[in-house]
Amino acid sequence: MTLRNAVRALLTTLLVTLTLVGTQTTAGAAPTPTPVPTQVTVLTYDASGSAELTDAVHSGAAVWNESVTSVRLEPAAPGADANITIVADDGWPRALTTSLGNGIVWMGRQAVDDGYDTIRIAAHELGHILGLPDIKPGPCSSLMSGSTGGVDCTNRYPDAAERADVEAAFS
Numbered sequence: 733m734t735l736r737n738a739v740r741a742l743l744t745t746l747l748v749t750l751t752l753v754g755t756q757t758t759a760g761a762a763p764t765p766t767p768v769p770t771q772v773t774v775l776t777y778d779a780s781g782s783a784e785l786t787d788a789v790h791s792g793a794a795v796w797n798e799s800v801t802s803v804r805l806e807p808a809a810p811g812a813d814a815n816i817t818i819v820a821d822d823g824w825p826r827a828l829t830t831s832l833g834n835g836i837v838w839m840g841r842q843a844v845d846d847g848y849d850t851i852r853i854a855a856h857e858l859g860h861i862l863g864l865p866d867i868k869p870g871p872c873s874s875l876m877s878g879s880t881g882g883v884d885c886t887n888r889y890p891d892a893a894e895r896a897d898v899e900a901a902f903s
Contacts, residue, residue, distance in 0.1 A: 771802070771903075772801065772802060772803065772804050773802060773803045773804070773833065773902045774803075774804050774806055775803060775804070775805050775806070775815040775816060775833045775834075775861075776805075776806050776807065776808035776809075776812065776813075776814040776815050776816070777789070777793060777805055777806070777807060777808060777814050777815065777816035777817070777818055777858075778807075778808045778814035778816070778817050778818065779807065779818045780810075781817070781818065781819035781820065782818045782819060782820045782839050783820040784820065785820050785839040785841075785844070785850055785854070788839070788850035788851050788853065788854045789818050789837075789839065789854045790807070791851040791854065791855075791888075792851050792852075792853070792854025792855035792856075792857075792858050792888070793805035793806075793807075793854070793858060795851065795854075795855040795888050795889055795890075796855065796858055796859075796862065796890075796898075798889075799889060799890050799895050799898075800890075800895055800898050800899055800902075801899070802898070802899045802901075802902035802903045803833070803862060803898060803902040805858065815833055815834045815835075815861075816833075816834065816835060816836070816837060816858070816861050817835075817836045817837070818836075818837045818838075818839060818854075819836070819837070819838055819839070820838070820839045820840075820841060821838050821839075821840055821841065822840070822841050822842065823838060823840045823841075823842055824840040824842045824843055825837075825838060825839055825840040825842075825843050825853045825856070825857055826838050826840065826857070827857045827858075827860035827861055829860055829861055829863070832862075832863050832901060832902075833861060833862065833863075833902070834861070835860070835861045837854075837857040837858065837860075837861065838857075839853060839854060839857070840853075843879065846883060847883045848879065848883055849885070849886045849888065851888045852875070852881075852885065852886060852887065852888045855875055855888050855889070855890070856875055856876060856878050859875055859876055859890060859894065859898075862898045862901065862902075863897065863898065863901040864876050864890075864894055864897060864898065866878055867880075868880045872884075872885035872887050873887060873891055874890075874891050874894065875887065875888070875889060875890040875891065875894055876890070876894055
């Protein structure tokens, strides 16, 4: 046997051994799947115009960051372009989506003055930017039911269907 053939045989044996070791499992157990990295879409928001509602905006973004894995909402660096602009005004809360993940949110003080939960308002309006429509009338358990959940509704989290819709939109 030549040196070349001996090296080839040794490498083949090593490769087969490594392959078998990598696929061994305990009796009856399925092999552990290799985790597939999830692509996360990072969207930035500029809350510099949200005045006294800035903390609610950050909390509303945190709700989405806790609820979904395919998209993350982060404050934009000062002076940087943001995907989402958030401002406070004296009207009713609303959002204008220019494309999925991009747009303007108005944190309307009218709903705040009426007693609606400010973090629910922020999370709801950000939900529109993430592609979700209003669900009206809707129960308090649905974040996207908005004002039809009633003034006493403080549920700030999207339900399973709303989370699934956002995950699908950004996956």
